[in-house]
Amino acid sequence: MKTIEQETFLLKGLAANDTEAIETIYRDNFSAIKSYIIKNNGYTDDALDVFQEAMIVLFEKVKSGSFTLSCQLQTYLYSICRRLWLKKLQKQNRFNPSVETIEEIVPVEDDLEFHEKKNNDFLFMESALAKIGEPCKSLLEAFYLEKKTMPEIAEAFGYTNADNAKTQKYKCLVRLKKIFFAQYKNKD
Amino acid sequence: MEENLLLDAIERYRNGQMDKHEKIFFEELKSNNPEIDEVVAEHAFFLAELERMSEQKQLRHNLNEIENKLINEGVISGSKAKGKAKIVYLWNRYRRTIAVAAAIACLVSLSTATIISKYSENKKVAVITPLVDHKLNQFEYKLNEIEHKLNDAATTTHPSSKPKFEANFRATGFLVDGKGYLITNAHVVQNAKNLVVENKKGDQFYAEQIYSNSVTDLAILKIIDTSFTKVSDLPYTFTKSGAELAEPIFTLGYPREEVVYGEGYLSAKSGYYGDTTSYQISISVNPGNSGGPVIDKNGEVIGIISSKETNADGVVFAIKSKNIYSALKEIKKDKDITIKTPTTNSLKGLDRVKQIKKLEDFVYKVKGN
Numbered sequence: 001m002k003t004i005e006q007e008t009f010l011l012k013g014l015a016a017n018d019t020e021a022i023e024t025i026y027r028d029n030f031s032a033i034k035s036y037i038i039k040n041n042g043y044t045d046d047a048l049d050v051f052q053e054a055m056i057v058l059f060e061k062v063k064s065g066s067f068t069l070s071c072q073l074q075t076y077l078y079s080i081c082r083r084l085w086l087k088k089l090q091k092q093n094r095f096n097p098s099v100e101t102i103e104e105i106v107p108v109e110d111d112l113e114f115h116e117k118k119n120n121d122f123l124f125m126e127s128a129l130a131k132i133g134e135p136c137k138s139l140l141e142a143f144y145l146e147k148k149t150m151p152e153i154a155e156a157f158g159y160t161n162a163d164n165a166k167t168q169k170y171k172c173l174v175r176l177k178k179i180f181f182a183q184y185k186n187k188d
Numbered sequence: 189m190e191e192n193l194l195l196d197a198i199e200r201y202r203n204g205q206m207d208k209h210e211k212i213f214f215e216e217l218k219s220n221n222p223e224i225d226e227v228v229a230e231h232a233f234f235l236a237e238l239e240r241m242s243e244q245k246q247l248r249h250n251l252n253e254i255e256n257k258l259i260n261e262g263v264i265s266g267s268k269a270k271g272k273a274k275i276v277y278l279w280n281r282y283r284r285t286i287a288v289a290a291a292i293a294c295l296v297s298l299s300t301a302t303i304i305s306k307y308s309e310n311k312k313v314a315v316i317t318p319l320v321d322h323k324l325n326q327f328e329y330k331l332n333e334i335e336h337k338l339n340d341a342a343t344t345t346h347p348s349s350k351p352k353f354e355a356n357f358r359a360t361g362f363l364v365d366g367k368g369y370l371i372t373n374a375h376v377v378q379n380a381k382n383l384v385v386e387n388k389k390g391d392q393f394y395a396e397q398i399y400s401n402s403v404t405d406l407a408i409l410k411i412i413d414t415s416f417t418k419v420s421d422l423p424y425t426f427t428k429s430g431a432e433l434a435e436p437i438f439t440l441g442y443p444r445e446e447v448v449y450g451e452g453y454l455s456a457k458s459g460y461y462g463d464t465t466s467y468q469i470s471i472s473v474n475p476g477n478s479g480g481p482v483i484d485k486n487g488e489v490i491g492i493i494s495s496k497e498t499n500a501d502g503v504v505f506a507i508k509s510k511n512i513y514s515a516l517k518e519i520k521k522d523k524d525i526t527i528k529t530p531t532t533n534s535l536k537g538l539d540r541v542k543q544i545k546k547l548e549d550f551v552y553k554v555k556g557n
Binding site (some may be wrong): 017019022023026027030031034041042043044048052055056059060063092118121122125126144145167170173174177180181 | 191192195196230231234235237238239240241242243244245246247248250251252253254255257258263264428429430486
């Protein structure tokens, strides 16, 4: 059992994408989640998927700054995973779990709703990126995701100079934004 | 101000790359022009989304690496354990269950053996029949021939050079990978020298079997005809998890020359004499239905029709689709051929007629001699 300080430290590590902290969270919590899912018609692969999703929920929660740990980290993760797995079972039209454990759970519905909404936006961005095609996609990814500088990009993509690359990047950006916002505004 | 300059300025402003004067100027510009302010807000939101995506990608990447590391270390024992490790894992997990089951099995078999030997005089032996149609008769050949001649005459693109093929059995198969890999039953193809598959339109392709397992009764065929073009968008997916009792199911198959639809339900989670690799389903099938897909209402393939009990009514057995995955793994291992099962399901939520419309192009007649 870890102290609140230790767990808060782990969460900070998770927000910084720190391998050591994430590994510790896995070591401490995964087996409990796995046994819950296997007891309820799942396989280890399902447990890995669900756990990964829960880590992302937690990551976003911590990142947004609105998260203070009001219970054991294990309890929180367990509650999220349980909810995610029930949803997955429901989607597959399977029956509700045959085994409900007596483990303590905390309400996580709001957190998951927030996560789902965010995830949808995420999909808009991914599909918009997929639609603009090459070389636009790679160009924008190099600049915005990999944080490369314009001269580096000019060289990698074969533009004569950084200004040319910049003009091209601007054109791509406008197209991406147009597609993204068209989808985003259409969603309601 | 031109838009590209504005966007550039916004990005520099956000990243804190502006000097003091520029920053003050920019902030003034923003507060005096609601239009510009709106563009700034919109772009800031857009950039935040992009950043979020990049962060999440990195996180996922990291999570996957950690998972792999822990699996290799054995901290997470799981599906990726292979060979001995897997057996040890399964043994550890189930040894108590196995012990109890073995004890019960012992008792039951002993007691039933005594009872049977004492009381049974005329026991009935159940027989299962594979559902291959061996009765393709002369009449059907003729009909086929005429049909094909008509087809050839109607469409000049049809390769009329196809040699005449006299089949002596007919069954069903369906695509598992659009590159031309089909699934059918091992008993369908076991003695066949030549194999031909035919789609709904009547196009025929030569095929060869690349895998056959008489225990699971699964076979995988590959279309070797050059006239076959890759198809994409297989509408169904293959489920790994189990189906539930009473789930409605349906199938498409070739008990006749024409494709035939049938529907029913899942009646037991195990097959002939408690065989856990298959289901018992209730559906009307006939010789020729062998190798057809058993699909649930969401368009997921849960099994493959294989046989029916001869002296019982409406007892049909279907191999669980989980076995397909193990077959594909074996093929990968033995022949280094990667067969990808479809990942997206486009049948979900459609009504049955539309589902069948989408589906029937992917279910083939399997013939051979």
